[in-house]
Amino acid sequence: MIKVKTKNKNLMLIYLKRNLLAALCIAMVFSACKKNSSDDAAANKKGIQLATDAKFGSVLTDKDGKTLYFFASDAAGTPTCTGGCETAWPLYYSADASTDLNLNKAEVGEVTRADGRKQSTYRGYPLYYFASDVAKGDIKGDGVGGIWFVAKPDYSLMLANAQLTANNINYTSTYAVGDGKTIYLTDSKGRTLYAFAPDKNGVNTYTKSATQEGIWPVYESEVLNVPSAVSKADVGVITVATINKKQLTYKGWPLYYWISDLKRGDNLGIVIGKGPGLTWPVLQLNATVAPAP
Known part of the structure; x- marks a missing residue:
């Protein structure tokens, strides 16, 4: 059986402790760097961002991840949510260009409201928050009144x-x-x-x-x-x-x-045609199904 002298044994313990301490320091540095990198990325987000939701897919948010909405009454591109409406649906505005590389920047714009305030737009739709969305990722305003919808970059209609x-x-x-x-x-x-x-x-x-x-x-x-x-x-x-x-x-x-x-x-x-709505009606949600050929 091999015997290790006490002096040598102490030296080995010191050596092991130093290496362990060094490894812990390195790990802490990498962890801090990773955290700082993540924090920096979050802090550097500006303008409209894209987020992925399990139900709605790709949605528009502000830089902090708070959901944005379209208002059907604003189809002409003019903000119509005013007065008390703004209590539930605060306007969104950012003067910063979006830093999200996946967002089509050509679709981003702004409009000046009647009272002089500016409001950001996407595809010409003024953008709003919903006051009841408290946490990041909340989407509680979609479908409200049948005229408020989560803002998405990929609607066909x-x-x-x-x-x-x-x-x-x-x-x-x-x-x-x-x-x-x-x-x-x-x-x-x-x-x-x-x-x-x-x-x-x-x-x-x-x-x-x-x-x-x-x-x-x-x-x-x-x-x-x-x-x-x-x-x-x-x-x-x-x-x-x-x-x-x-x-x-x-x-x-x-x-x-x-x-x-x-x-x-x-x-x-x-x-146009035989009279209002007779030849070329707009398509309403309650339209009857088209007749069979």
Whole structure:
């Protein structure tokens, strides 16, 4: 049996303790560096950010991870949540450019409100917080009133909650002359979408040439994401053989733009044809399913 002298044994213990201490120091340094790196990354976030939610997928947040929202009544790009509305839905504004490399910076903008304050926008929609979202990642405001929706970068459709107006005459959701907002479909940037009354389920009967398509352009889009008020099962895509384009449908109705709707929020096409809403109605959520071919 080998005997180790006490002196040598003490030296070995000292050696081991020193190495252990050195290893602990190194580990602490790496841990601190990692933490500082993470903290620095969080601290350096600016402007609108993208976050991933288990239910909603990719959503827009502020730099601290607080959820942002779109308001259907703002489809024209003008903020309409004012006064008491702002208590529940505070506006969001950041003068800083987004540092999120996955965000399309071209879609980010700002608008000046009637009172002079600035508000950040995405795809032209003014952005808001929801006061009841307390913790980072909360999304309690989606679907409120059927007109507030979590802000996402990948909606195929959106909803407008707006007055129908054409030829300086206001119309209700039943196309009677009168005031009152109607909830209807738009594209992801607030442009009004229409149905053609003679169309059939999944069949575009209008677009027989490029000339016609120039007057009532088809809405080209793949089915990506829709607001929670819209059933994704009601949305589809067809191919229009005459112009070789894909066209989005809702409840079987092919979707179109009207050429004279020059800006987001315009819905001038409702009076074209036989009368208000008879030939080219806007697509409301409660629209009947298009008839079979």
